[in-house]
Amino acid sequence: MKRLLFFVICSTLYALTTQAQLKRIIFTPQWAAQSQFTGYYVAKEKGFFKEYGLDVIIHHNKVESKKAPVDVLCNNEAQVVTAQFLQMLKAQDQGIKVVNILQTSQNNSLMCVSPHKISSFKELNGKKIGTWINGFREVAELACKENKMKVKWIPITNCVNLFVNKAVDATLCFSYSEYLRLVMIRGDIPKENLIYFSDLGYNIPEDGVYTTEEYYNSHKSEMKQFANAVKKGWDYARKHKQEALEITQKYVKKQNIAISQLQLRLMLDEVLRLQEDADTKEVTYAPISPKVFNTVVSKMRNLGIIKNPIQYNSMFK
Amino acid sequence: MKIRFSFSTRLSLYIICITAVLFIIAMQIIGGFSKRTIMEDTKKNATSMVKIVISDIETILANVEAAVQNSVWVAEEHKDDPDYLYKITEALVRDNPNIIGSTIAFQPYYFASKGEYYAPYTCKNADNTLQSFQLGNSDNDYPHQEWFLLPTLTKKPLWSEPYFDEGGAKVMMTTYSIPLIDKTGEVYAVITADVSLKNLTDIINNVKSEHKTYTMIVSRNGSFVAHPDTSVILKETLYSVITEFSTGGEGIVDGVMDGKSGFGELVSGGERDVCVYGPIRNGWSVLVLYKYEQVLKGVTEMNNIILIVMLLGLILLYVCCIIIIKRITKPIKKFSDYAIEISHGNLNAQLPIVKSNDEILTLHDSLDTMQTSLKQLASTTIAKERYENELHIARTIQFGMLAKDFPDFVNALLVPAKEVGGDLYDFIEKDGYLYFAIGDVSGKGLPAAFFMAVTKSALRLISGLGLKECEVVGQINNAIQENNPMDMFVTLFIGKLNLSNGHLEYCNAGHNPIVIVSPNGEAKYLQAKANLAVGLFADFPYAQESLDLEKGSRLILYTDGVTEAEDKDKNQYGEDKLIEYANATYHTTDTTAFTNGLLASVKEFTKDAEQNDDITIMTIDYGKKI
Numbered sequence: 021m022k023r024l025l026f027f028v029i030c031s032t033l034y035a036l037t038t039q040a041q042l043k044r045i046i047f048t049p050q051w052a053a054q055s056q057f058t059g060y061y062v063a064k065e066k067g068f069f070k071e072y073g074l075d076v077i078i079h080h081n082k083v084e085s086k087k088a089p090v091d092v093l094c095n096n097e098a099q100v101v102t103a104q105f106l107q108m109l110k111a112q113d114q115g116i117k118v119v120n121i122l123q124t125s126q127n128n129s130l131m132c133v134s135p136h137k138i139s140s141f142k143e144l145n146g147k148k149i150g151t152w153i154n155g156f157r158e159v160a161e162l163a164c165k166e167n168k169m170k171v172k173w174i175p176i177t178n179c180v181n182l183f184v185n186k187a188v189d190a191t192l193c194f195s196y197s198e199y200l201r202l203v204m205i206r207g208d209i210p211k212e213n214l215i216y217f218s219d220l221g222y223n224i225p226e227d228g229v230y231t232t233e234e235y236y237n238s239h240k241s242e243m244k245q246f247a248n249a250v251k252k253g254w255d256y257a258r259k260h261k262q263e264a265l266e267i268t269q270k271y272v273k274k275q276n277i278a279i280s281q282l283q284l285r286l287m288l289d290e291v292l293r294l295q296e297d298a299d300t301k302e303v304t305y306a307p308i309s310p311k312v313f314n315t316v317v318s319k320m321r322n323l324g325i326i327k328n329p330i331q332y333n334s335m336f337k
Numbered sequence: 338m339k340i341r342f343s344f345s346t347r348l349s350l351y352i353i354c355i356t357a358v359l360f361i362i363a364m365q366i367i368g369g370f371s372k373r374t375i376m377e378d379t380k381k382n383a384t385s386m387v388k389i390v391i392s393d394i395e396t397i398l399a400n401v402e403a404a405v406q407n408s409v410w411v412a413e414e415h416k417d418d419p420d421y422l423y424k425i426t427e428a429l430v431r432d433n434p435n436i437i438g439s440t441i442a443f444q445p446y447y448f449a450s451k452g453e454y455y456a457p458y459t460c461k462n463a464d465n466t467l468q469s470f471q472l473g474n475s476d477n478d479y480p481h482q483e484w485f486l487l488p489t490l491t492k493k494p495l496w497s498e499p500y501f502d503e504g505g506a507k508v509m510m511t512t513y514s515i516p517l518i519d520k521t522g523e524v525y526a527v528i529t530a531d532v533s534l535k536n537l538t539d540i541i542n543n544v545k546s547e548h549k550t551y552t553m554i555v556s557r558n559g560s561f562v563a564h565p566d567t568s569v570i571l572k573e574t575l576y577s578v579i580t581e582f583s584t585g586g587e588g589i590v591d592g593v594m595d596g597k598s599g600f601g602e603l604v605s606g607g608e609r610d611v612c613v614y615g616p617i618r619n620g621w622s623v624l625v626l627y628k629y630e631q632v633l634k635g636v637t638e639m640n641n642i643i644l645i646v647m648l649l650g651l652i653l654l655y656v657c658c659i660i661i662i663k664r665i666t667k668p669i670k671k672f673s674d675y676a677i678e679i680s681h682g683n684l685n686a687q688l689p690i691v692k693s694n695d696e697i698l699t700l701h702d703s704l705d706t707m708q709t710s711l712k713q714l715a716s717t718t719i720a721k722e723r724y725e726n727e728l729h730i731a732r733t734i735q736f737g738m739l740a741k742d743f744p745d746f747v748n749a750l751l752v753p754a755k756e757v758g759g760d761l762y763d764f765i766e767k768d769g770y771l772y773f774a775i776g777d778v779s780g781k782g783l784p785a786a787f788f789m790a791v792t793k794s795a796l797r798l799i800s801g802l803g804l805k806e807c808e809v810v811g812q813i814n815n816a817i818q819e820n821n822p823m824d825m826f827v828t829l830f831i832g833k834l835n836l837s838n839g840h841l842e843y844c845n846a847g848h849n850p851i852v853i854v855s856p857n858g859e860a861k862y863l864q865a866k867a868n869l870a871v872g873l874f875a876d877f878p879y880a881q882e883s884l885d886l887e888k889g890s891r892l893i894l895y896t897d898g899v900t901e902a903e904d905k906d907k908n909q910y911g912e913d914k915l916i917e918y919a920n921a922t923y924h925t926t927d928t929t930a931f932t933n934g935l936l937a938s939v940k941e942f943t944k945d946a947e948q949n950d951d952i953t954i955m956t957i958d959y960g961k962k963i
Contacts (some may be wrong), residue, residue, distance in 0.1 A: 093361075100801055104395040176481050176482070177483070180558055181483045181498050182483075182487070185487050185495065187486075187487050187490065204576050205559040206591060207576055207580075218527070279572060280572055281573070281581060282580055282581045
């Protein structure tokens with residue numbers, strides 16, 4: 021009996037010590053639980069974060085929340101977030117120092133979907149376009165400004181219903197998210213009703229993993245390990261899609277997200293596709309190149325979307 | 338190995354097979370008809386269910402719409418009195434049991450004194466008490482919510498997609514919104530009424546159907562609002578479910594999303610489903626789905642029961658058939674045994690007794706007649722066999738009486754028309770003389786043969802007395818005539834040839850003239866005196882005649898069976914043909930060859946015609962050399 025008691029105490033102490041040795045990090049994805057974040061769920065559930073010495077807590081904001089990822093970082097609600105490149109560029113412009121620790125997306129997924137045929141993007145000049153209440157339309161705004169278009173943005177919590185009720189002329193969608201939800205209504209939407217911003221010359225990579233510069237500077241090693249664990253998580257998801265989807269389902273159910281299994285599966289396929297290099301189709305998790313970075317920054321400055329010059333090295337270390 | 342079934346088994350199997358085929362056909366026809374009827378009924382039932390559900394839901398929706406509409410003018414009347422507006426929302430919730438919450442939400446900063454958001458809201462608590470508060474705040478940014486934004490943009494009343502109300506009643510609900518429009522045409526507020534989804538889903542839960550059906554409600558964006566599996570509500574869409582778990586339901590998706598009524602079929606999990614659907618006034622649709630197999634389960638079960646009963650019935654029918662057929666054919670079996678006994682020769686076998694008056698009795702009578710005939714035939718056959726046996730013996734005896742050891746210069750043959758014949762021939766060589774005779778008894782067959790035997794015996798007996806030929810014939814005539822109750826007679830030609838000088842003594846008693854072929858080969862008939870045949874009149878004076886033969890002459894003796902032999906056309910061989918043959922063959926034949934050759938010539942002439950008389954030929958060559 022004494023031996024057993026001794027064993028239990030030792031085991032508990034060992035577990036606590038081990039746990040204490042893991043660096044706790046709160047990670048907040050930029051949206052509700054869905055296949056867009058499967059790689060992070062896999063990294064957590066398969067123990068890859070622990071493998072890299074991290075105790076990561078994945079914390080989703082409420083669906084209705086208007087909080088942008090940068091707000092989450094600034095409020096210190098999480099140490100690491102996912103965010104879109106242009107969102108963070110704007111934050112950088114506003115003096116919020118953020119660092120990209122991993123660039124997962126290599127392509128742009130933003131698209132415009134109309135209930136009617138649209139022959140060109142310029143056709144939407146002066147029209148009402150549905151959008152999200154918490155941003156994500158930076159590429160669209162850039163395209164509008166470059167094309168000297170003025171559109172009326174209609175922010176709504178659910179732009180799908182705007183589309184269904186034909187209350188807008190078009191709605192912004194991500195190819196892995198809202199667009200698939202529209203497809204779930206009655207199947208594929210005619211190509212004539214779709215405009216991909218990547219086809220308009222705005223194939224600007226989107227999702228990346230960010231932290232504040234301050235946190236980065238004091239936790240460089242942990243951030244590197246976080247990126248490695250996430251890469252491992254995505255690689256595993258790519259090879260074990262069904263298992264990855266089952267893991268994702270856990271998070272979806274936990275947050276009670278209304279999304280169909282079919283949509284989750286199609287979303288994972290699309291997110292994985294967006295991670296591939298457009299030309300080589302390889303997955304390298306390469307950071308945004310200085311050339312693309314500087315071109316985008318230059319354009320945004322010229323159009324007045326950002327005011328200050330932003331150095332590549334300030335975001336990509 | 339070929340299996341041999343009994344008659345009753347085969348007949349029973351035929352009956353069973355035909356019955357089974359007819360039964361299966363009947364079952365298929367009745368089953369098909371039943372299935373069609375049930376499916377039609379189920380479709381009508383489902384269509385009725387859809388209409389009932391739609392009607393019930395629309396009643397609620399229409400009441401709510403009317404209530405909100407009736408409040409619009411009051412709200413417009415008091416649009417400048419923000420606090421009064423609570424009374425309107427309270428009245429709406431209080432007076433309408435289906436409304437669980439109501440607000441009049443204004444555009445941001447509409448009332449400068451109220452800040453960015455102003456939306457007086459009243460909701461119903463669980464205990465039916467009312468609770469009012471201002472709905473809008475930074476966490477409940479209603480201007481961007483569907484129930485506010487869509488009527489603002491479209492400027493039309495509409496029902497929202499179902500949603501979970503975090504800021505108000507905290508239940509799943511749908512909201513009816515009417516935009517309040519000012520004189521400039523701008524929407525300055527939206528008046529709403531919330532309806533709990535439970536109120537609507539309870540309607541479909543209360544729908545009863547005699548068949549197992551599934552009732553669903555699908556919203557405008559394809560999401561399930563009500564579904565038997567609650568886990569799919571607001572998560573799966575009609576399209577995603579049909580695409581993931583079914584095939585063939587694309588038409589249903591299009592019909593539902595286009596707000597049409599209709600029906601379609603799809604296959605889920607290998608089962609065939611039928612779906613009937615119809616639109617609700619708020620843009621949603623009601624779907625009733627029933628499983629083909631479940632609807633037809635009753636028919637299938639009934640078919641199975643019928644099948645089992647049919648199998649049992651067929652087995653019973655088979656047993657009955659076997660018993661009945663065996664019973665009916667029992668006499669046939671007895672008749673079969675009887676026939677086997679008959680075939681084994683027991684012509685006295687007992688015929689089975691038949692009591693019925695049917696084909697079996699006919700068979701019995703036929704077999705009885707057959708048995709009688711067989712018995713008669715058998716007795717006739719025995720008699721015939723005995724007769725033929727005796728005739729054979731008689732033939733043996735008759736032929737035994739004929740001379741067989743021929744010297745070179747004599748040959749003879751006798752071919753009776755029947756088993757035995759009435760012709761005779763005889764010869765004997767003694768003391769340098771050749772004594773010979775040929776005869777033909779009147780008639781044929783056994784009497785003639787018997788008469789021939791008597792005649793030959795008399796000839797042998799009397800010729801040994803050393804009498805002249807005419808005396809011999811006279812003695813025979815008297816001997817026969819005395820005991821001739823049948824008045825039979827015999828023609829005879831007897832002769833004595835001196836083998837050293839060719840002198841021939843002879844007597845012809847009514848026999849055919851003999852043929853003499855001279856050494857030069859010329860044949861002619863011997864013109865002898867025409868005496869009477871033997872046996873007709875006693876003491877008839879038969880004449881003795883003689884002649885001297887040249888050396889090398891041939892005597893041909895024959896009976897009328899040769900010259901009167903007929904072909905099928907009743908043409909006779911004739912005396913001329915005999916002379917011709919004798920002429921033609923004299924130089925090339927000895928006695929044996931000639932005798933056999935003449936018979937062959939006659940046979941060739943008559944061909945297949947039946948031999949009508951005994952044929953006897955005797956050939957004697959005097960000093961002839963070939």
